[in-house]
Amino acid sequence: MSNQSNYLALNNLYKYFDxxxxxxxxxxxxxxxxLISFIGPSGCGKTTLLRIIGGFHKQDEGTINxxxxxxxxxxxxxxxxxxxxxxxxxxxxxxxxxNVEYGLKVEKVKKEERNRRIKDAxxxxxxxxxxxxxxxxxxxxxxxxxxxxRCLVLQPKVLLLDEPLSNLDANLRMIMREEIRxxxxxxxxxxxxxxxxxxxxxxxxxRVIVLKDGKIQQLxxxxxxxxxxxxxxxxxxxxxxxxxxxxxxxxxxxTLFKTEHFSFEVQSKFSNxxxxxxxxxxxxxxxxxxxxxxxxxxxxxxxxxxxxRYFVLISGEEIMVDDFNAHGLGHYKxxxxxxxxxxxxxxxxxxN
Amino acid sequence: MSTKASTQTKTSKMISDFRNFWSEPWFAILTLVLAGxxxxxxxxxxxxxxxxxxxxxxxxxxxEYYQNFFARSYYFESLVNSVSAAIxxxxxxxxxxxxxxxxxxxxxxxxxxxxxxxxxxxxxAPPFIFSLSLIILFGRNGLFTQVMNSAFGWEFSIYGFSxxxxxxxxxxxxxxxxxxxxxxxxMNPSLxxxxxxxxxxxxxxxxxxxxxxxxxxxVKAGLLVFVMALADFSNPLIIGGGEPFLASxxxxxxxxxxxxxxxxxxxxxxxxxxLLVFIFQTYFLKDTGLETISGESGASNVPLSPKxxxxxxxxxxxxxxxxxxxxxxxxxGAFVRIIGIDNTFTLEHFTNRSGWDSLYISIVxxxxxxxxxxxxxxxxxxxxxxxxIPGKKVLEFLTLFGLAVPGTVMxxxxxxxxxxxxxxxxxxxxxxxxxxxxRKIGVGLEASISKMHQIxxxxxxxxxxxxxxxxxxxxxxxxxxxxPAFVAGFVYTFMTAMVSISSVIFLIAxxxxxxxxxxxxxxxQARVGMASAMSFILILIVLSCMGLLKWIEKKTGVNI
Numbered sequence: 001m002s003n004q005s006n007y008l009a010l011n012n013l014y015k016y017f018d019x020x021x022x023x024x025x026x027x028x029x030x031x032x033x034x035l036i037s038f039i040g041p042s043g044c045g046k047t048t049l050l051r052i053i054g055g056f057h058k059q060d061e062g063t064i065n066x067x068x069x070x071x072x073x074x075x076x077x078x079x080x081x082x083x084x085x086x087x088x089x090x091x092x093x094x095x096x097x098x099n100v101e102y103g104l105k106v107e108k109v110k111k112e113e114r115n116r117r118i119k120d121a122x123x124x125x126x127x128x129x130x131x132x133x134x135x136x137x138x139x140x141x142x143x144x145x146x147x148x149x150r151c152l153v154l155q156p157k158v159l160l161l162d163e164p165l166s167n168l169d170a171n172l173r174m175i176m177r178e179e180i181r182x183x184x185x186x187x188x189x190x191x192x193x194x195x196x197x198x199x200x201x202x203x204x205x206x207r208v209i210v211l212k213d214g215k216i217q218q219l220x221x222x223x224x225x226x227x228x229x230x231x232x233x234x235x236x237x238x239x240x241x242x243x244x245x246x247x248x249x250x251x252x253x254x255t256l257f258k259t260e261h262f263s264f265e266v267q268s269k270f271s272n273x274x275x276x277x278x279x280x281x282x283x284x285x286x287x288x289x290x291x292x293x294x295x296x297x298x299x300x301x302x303x304x305x306x307x308x309r310y311f312v313l314i315s316g317e318e319i320m321v322d323d324f325n326a327h328g329l330g331h332y333k334x335x336x337x338x339x340x341x342x343x344x345x346x347x348x349x350x351x352n
Numbered sequence: 353m354s355t356k357a358s359t360q361t362k363t364s365k366m367i368s369d370f371r372n373f374w375s376e377p378w379f380a381i382l383t384l385v386l387a388g389x390x391x392x393x394x395x396x397x398x399x400x401x402x403x404x405x406x407x408x409x410x411x412x413x414x415x416e417y418y419q420n421f422f423a424r425s426y427y428f429e430s431l432v433n434s435v436s437a438a439i440x441x442x443x444x445x446x447x448x449x450x451x452x453x454x455x456x457x458x459x460x461x462x463x464x465x466x467x468x469x470x471x472x473x474x475x476x477a478p479p480f481i482f483s484l485s486l487i488i489l490f491g492r493n494g495l496f497t498q499v500m501n502s503a504f505g506w507e508f509s510i511y512g513f514s515x516x517x518x519x520x521x522x523x524x525x526x527x528x529x530x531x532x533x534x535x536x537x538x539m540n541p542s543l544x545x546x547x548x549x550x551x552x553x554x555x556x557x558x559x560x561x562x563x564x565x566x567x568x569x570x571v572k573a574g575l576l577v578f579v580m581a582l583a584d585f586s587n588p589l590i591i592g593g594g595e596p597f598l599a600s601x602x603x604x605x606x607x608x609x610x611x612x613x614x615x616x617x618x619x620x621x622x623x624x625x626x627l628l629v630f631i632f633q634t635y636f637l638k639d640t641g642l643e644t645i646s647g648e649s650g651a652s653n654v655p656l657s658p659k660x661x662x663x664x665x666x667x668x669x670x671x672x673x674x675x676x677x678x679x680x681x682x683x684x685g686a687f688v689r690i691i692g693i694d695n696t697f698t699l700e701h702f703t704n705r706s707g708w709d710s711l712y713i714s715i716v717x718x719x720x721x722x723x724x725x726x727x728x729x730x731x732x733x734x735x736x737x738x739x740x741i742p743g744k745k746v747l748e749f750l751t752l753f754g755l756a757v758p759g760t761v762m763x764x765x766x767x768x769x770x771x772x773x774x775x776x777x778x779x780x781x782x783x784x785x786x787x788x789x790x791r792k793i794g795v796g797l798e799a800s801i802s803k804m805h806q807i808x809x810x811x812x813x814x815x816x817x818x819x820x821x822x823x824x825x826x827x828x829x830x831x832x833x834x835x836p837a838f839v840a841g842f843v844y845t846f847m848t849a850m851v852s853i854s855s856v857i858f859l860i861a862x863x864x865x866x867x868x869x870x871x872x873x874x875x876x877q878a879r880v881g882m883a884s885a886m887s888f889i890l891i892l893i894v895l896s897c898m899g900l901l902k903w904i905e906k907k908t909g910v911n912i
Contacts, residue, residue: 075548076545083546092543102560
């Protein structure tokens with residue numbers, strides 16, 4: 001299967017609301033069969049961008065191409081995009097079958113083919129046998145599946161999901177994530193997934209776009225967004241992190257990264273570019289070790305089940321350290337003196 | 353065994369309910385007084401009409417008057433006329449409501465504000481004002497009639513069935529429109545978005561999604577307009593051109609022939625449909641909850657497609673212009689000597705002594721009725737929302753039923769009951785006040801109950817926890833919190849009392865003439881100038897009431 005790399009292309013999109021620029025010069029090329037997430041805090045423009053792609057908002061500038069065809073001037077009903085709404089927007093007066101049939105009837109698909117395709121779509125979302133139910137007789141997860149089937153049955157070129165899992169409980173959310181992934185793989189679906197839950201985005205996506213104030217902050221694979229955030233905003237928004245400001249200093253053959261209160265050794269290649277830097281050190285990358293270089297004292301302990309988060313004071317500066325609870329409960333207490341080993345290859349951000 | 357046990361718990365539940373009821377004796381006494389008043393001023397009059405229709409009270413029980421009704425085609429025709437006019441008006445109102453609601457809820461232009469404003473304009477007018485302006489325009493000497501006559505020799509008359517229907521459509525439009533608009537506005541917008549996302553054009557979305565989901569609002573609107581149009585009294589009298597209609601015919605039977613029995617039969621035919629609709633609405637037309645499966649995050653409604661927009665705009669503009677034209681006619685009529693014949697400016701229509709007298713009485717009577725209705729509504733709302741009252745459901749039903757009873761029936765009922773001992777009140781201002789009050793207390797009750805449901809009981813619990821007894825709690829905590837409901841009940845009752853006619857027309861006596869009745873008489877005699885002038889003043893009064901209400905809302909920051 002040869003997948004086009006600019007199957008869905010957003011080119012220099014802008015959208016203004018009164019004085020706010022909700023979408024600010026956004027250009028993205030999305031590959032066929034790719035699942036890409038828009039994440040960001042509320043008001044960052046992720047839903048607006050999604051609605052522009054679906055045709056529910058008109059962009060003020062820029063173009064959208066889908067599968068080689070320009071679509072930005074078309075109304076929603078003429079775009080081959082399928083939207084799953086946050087509240088599912090199932091037609092409450094129609095049965096599951098009628099809901100899924102709706103778009104096919106619009107397309108004037110013949111009765112036999114309609115029935116076959118509805119059967120397939122419901123099978124894909126594992127809802128066989130629910131044809132005659134009304135939406136109000138379904139659970140949240142089932143409503144979600146109907147909403148997806150209603151789109152899938154029309155074989156859309158791109159599936160737009162607007163915070164689809166936010167109304168589900170935690171366990172169901174996990175299951176539906178897997179389901180969406182499975183459908184994507186099976187049907188080679190191109191999916192845009194809007195969420196404010198960064199963990200969800202990391203786990204489900206091929207690529208993640210972090211948005212803030214209508215601008216792209218970073219567009220990359222989930223592991224890169226997590227490990228190599230472009231800026232402080234991304235670092236803080238995606239996961240938890242320590243951000244340490246300091247200078248690089250060369251001693252003998254070693255390079256030290258020196259903050260106000262302590263220093264640790266880093267691989268020399270990082271010091272070449274500039275004298276100052278900000279190090280993004282994720283809490284799980286710092287280890288508590290008897291032979292660690294940095295001494296500190298535990299000021300606070302937060303037990304999290306699989307790991308314990310220690311807040312460690314190092315001469316006045318507080319650092320988060322995660323310790324994996326491989327043997328049950330962590331073995332440190334408040335005010336225990338400990339030694340920390342910092343990673344020698346932290347990610348440095350250059351912000352101007 | 354089990355049934356015995358359940359009867360036992362039922363009995364002990366009833367006993368404990370009664371104990372609770374009497375634990376605050378003043379509230380209990382108040383409840384009993386209220387219940388008595390509701391029975392006397394709402395229920396008994398209706399039954400009096402029913403009994404009278406069978407001749408009970410004036411001789412032996414007989415079906416004679418019902419036989420008359422069906423035998424004398426004239427009476428039966430009034431039923432046919434009333435029902436068919438009401439159905440026609442309802443259909444037209446619903447259709448136009450949908451058109452205007454579509455535009456208003458799905459565009460944000462200046463025009464949508466204009467449509468909405470003009471559509472609600474009839475609210476400020478006495479219900480018969482459109483008959484008046486229709487006469488000015490299309491009456492025998494009407495402006496339009498004259499033009500048509502001289503230009504094409506085309507003679508026509510607005511008097512009759514069609515005139516009544518047009519006047520009803522205009523007069524009852526806002527009530528239907530408000531209901532339709534609110535359902536169409538509150539519909540989850542993503543449903544329409546989903547429909548267009550699935551490829552549907554606007555026409556299909558309207559037919560398959562929007563309208564089916566607005567069904568409950570449309571049905572409600574239709575039923576309400578139907579009941580009001582059926583009970584319409586003043587339009588047939590002014591513009592009916594001698595065609596019989598139920599309410600006006602009943603009135604003429606009472607006033608002209610003193611034939612109360614026959615009038616009561618017509619009253620029964622008025623009340624049966626109203627009662628059915630009322631029961632249907634109360635028990636069967638519960639909100640289906642279809643429109644709001646779950647909320648939506650700030651998405652707006654789908655804009656109208658150019659084609660739909662063009663159709664809807666044409667219809668709206670014609671209709672709304674017509675409404676405005678009607679008002680312009682009344683204002684013109686008030687300020688020129690004889691409109692269409694002698695168009696010189698004059699203020700002579702405003703110098704009518706008995707007109708001002710009737711206006712004064714109307715204001716006093718309406719004010720008293722409004723105070724009484726708002727107070728009762730507030731007390732009753734509190735008692736009903738918070739206290740265990742045996743038979744509460746029945747009392748609530750009866751109170752709201754007062755709103756549904758056609759004014760004509762209520763009027764005849766009052767004549768039957770209060771024209772002799774033990775309550776000889778005929779001809780007194782008090783009876784008019786009581787009539788206006790008890791026809792409208794349902795509004796205050798509903799406002800208070802819904803307000804009470806918004807107020808957390810913890811506030812009253814806090815008050816009693818701090819040592820206040822039930823009466824102090826009521827006075828110091830509940831009354832201030834309920835004051836918006838009081839104001840709403842007051843203003844609504846005052847505005848409707850100022851223009852109410854169908855019931856009080858039976859109760860006025862020389863010296864207690866009311867403005868609305870006075871205007872009706874003028875309009876019947878086609879004394880257009882004075883009728884217009886008086887209507888103009890009534891409109892101003894109602895408008896200032898609304899202004900006052902808005903001002904209070906703004907001042908206090910409380911939505912009334």
